[in-house]
Amino acid sequence: MNNSAQLIAEFFESRPEIKSVRYPGLKSHPGYETAQKQMDGGGSTIGIEFAGKQNDTFKFMNALRIIDISNNLGDSKSLITHPASSTHRRLSPEVQAEMGITGSVLRLSVGLEHPEDLLRDIEEAL
Structure with missing residues (x-):
């Protein structure tokens, strides 16, 4: 999942629709x-902030x-959530602002699907 999440995070970072990853x-x-020293990969959860509304x-x-x-989050299947209207509502x-949670932020938990399938799904949705 680390490798898939890394590929997806890099993809999001390259997109003009995305403000930050x-x-x-x-x-x-x-x-x-610090993550390079302490972790074996970047994990499976990605925060995405859209440039729009x-x-x-x-x-x-x-x-x-x-x-x-x-x-x-944390299933074998990839899941996405909108924290401002769900987990942090x-x-x-x-407090949301202090935590970096806005209406344009999503949290993606990358599952076991093939990374190319996930990237295609994301690209088509964008």
């Missing part, structure tokens, strides 16, 4: 050096065919 396997991540994130999520929308806007 939060993944410790990327050199752009503030914790990259919350509606753009919902359109993207709804266009996915392989990756399921869910509040759970009860937090005040100020």
Whole structure:
């Protein structure tokens, strides 16, 4: 899953629709050096912030065919969630902002599907 998540994070980072990607396997991540010392790969969870509005994130999520929308993470299947309206919805806007959670942020948990299938699903949804 680490390799798949790395490929997907790099793909997102190359896209103009994406404002930022939060993944410790990327050199752009503030914790990259520490992650390289302490981890075997960057993990399977990627934070994605769209350059557009919350509606753009919902359109993207709804266009996915392989990756399921869910509040759970860490399954064998790839899952995506919108933290601001699900897992973190009860937090005040100020606390969400402190945590870097906006309406344009998604969290993707990469599962066991073939990375090319996931990349195709993501590219078509974008």
